[in-house]
Amino acid sequence: MIRLGVPSKGRLMEQTFDWFAARGVALSRSGSDREYAGRVQGADGVSLVLLSAGEIPRELAAGRIELGVTGTDLVREKLAGWRSDVAEVAPMGFGHADLILAVPDCWRDCENLDDFAAIARDFRAAHGFRLRIATKYHRLVRAWLAGHEVADYQLVDSQGATEGTVANQTAEAIADITSSGETLRANHLKILPDALILASQATLFANRAAAETAEVRAFLSLLAEG
Ligand SMILES: Nc1ncnc2c1ncn2[C@@H]1O[C@H](COP(=O)(O)OP(=O)(O)OP(=O)(O)O)[C@@H](O)[C@H]1O
Numbered sequence: 001m002i003r004l005g006v007p008s009k010g011r012l013m014e015q016t017f018d019w020f021a022a023r024g025v026a027l028s029r030s031g032s033d034r035e036y037a038g039r040v041q042g043a044d045g046v047s048l049v050l051l052s053a054g055e056i057p058r059e060l061a062a063g064r065i066e067l068g069v070t071g072t073d074l075v076r077e078k079l080a081g082w083r084s085d086v087a088e089v090a091p092m093g094f095g096h097a098d099l100i101l102a103v104p105d106c107w108r109d110c111e112n113l114d115d116f117a118a119i120a121r122d123f124r125a126a127h128g129f130r131l132r133i134a135t136k137y138h139r140l141v142r143a144w145l146a147g148h149e150v151a152d153y154q155l156v157d158s159q160g161a162t163e164g165t166v167a168n169q170t171a172e173a174i175a176d177i178t179s180s181g182e183t184l185r186a187n188h189l190k191i192l193p194d195a196l197i198l199a200s201q202a203t204l205f206a207n208r209a210a211a212e213t214a215e216v217r218a219f220l221s222l223l224a225e226g
């Protein structure tokens with residue numbers, strides 16, 4: 001049996017259902033809206049597992065699901081060695097979101113990453129602590145800033161409403177995903193144009209070992225023909 005992990009709610013779930021339907025496989029939630037059980041029609045030997053998008057990377061890596069749909073951002077953030085754990089089967093063309101670095105609108109002298117690095121360098125001397133960046137993407141942000149030689153900062157964990165941390169004075173800058181940009185604008189933040197950390201989209205992933213099995217290959221060919 002192939003276990004296919006799909007986000008359990010919202011637009012990501014609906015667009016995933018549409019993507020499979022366009023390839024001849026009907027996924028649906030069974031029971032009530034609150035029951036996390038599902039059905040698969042149009043393919044044999046596949047069961048639907050409804051999961052939080054954030055848990056799908058871990059379940060794929062552990063081999064508890066053979067296939068899973070989630071954002072590339074979540075796979076890269078949650079799995080240190082994601083390339084050895086999972087295979088990227090197909091980008092799905094929705095769930096586009098950019099992981100970016102943003103600072104207050106009113107920082108007129110901060111227009112790019114070089115300005116940001118200079119501000120971060122001076123910040124500690126002026127304030128007695130390192131400039132704080134609020135994010136839930138710790139691994140991706142650390143790696144990207146290290147690669148761009150920005151070192152004078154600290155990460156502050158924020159698991160939601162990250163754009164509010166600057167007004168709340170728990171951070172000076174944020175690193176979060178954005179799609180329409182509305183949340184940033186509403187919170188008086190601006191993107192540093194040369195600080196795109198990752199362009200993410202919803203993607204079909206396979207557990208690395210399972211990707212090579214006849215069962216999974218047959219299902220993926222069925223989708224490709226669909
Ligand atoms: N505003 C957005 N526009 C497009 N994609 C988004 C947006 N917000 C989040 N995403 C993408 O959707 C995926 C799921 O995001 P997130 O972790 O917020 O899901 P969630 O459903 O809130 O998770 P959970 O079930 O754990 O609460 C991520 O890959 C993310 O990049």
Ligand SMILES: O=P(O)(O)OC[C@H]1O[C@H](OP(=O)(O)OP(=O)(O)O)[C@H](O)[C@@H]1O
Nearest residue numbers: 160161162176177178179180181182183
């Ligand atoms: O650019 P926009 O279109 O405004 O979208 C960006 C927002 O969407 C996500 O939040 P989500 O709704 O997933 O809630 P969260 O705060 O719990 O992450 C993200 O964290 C931003 O806050």
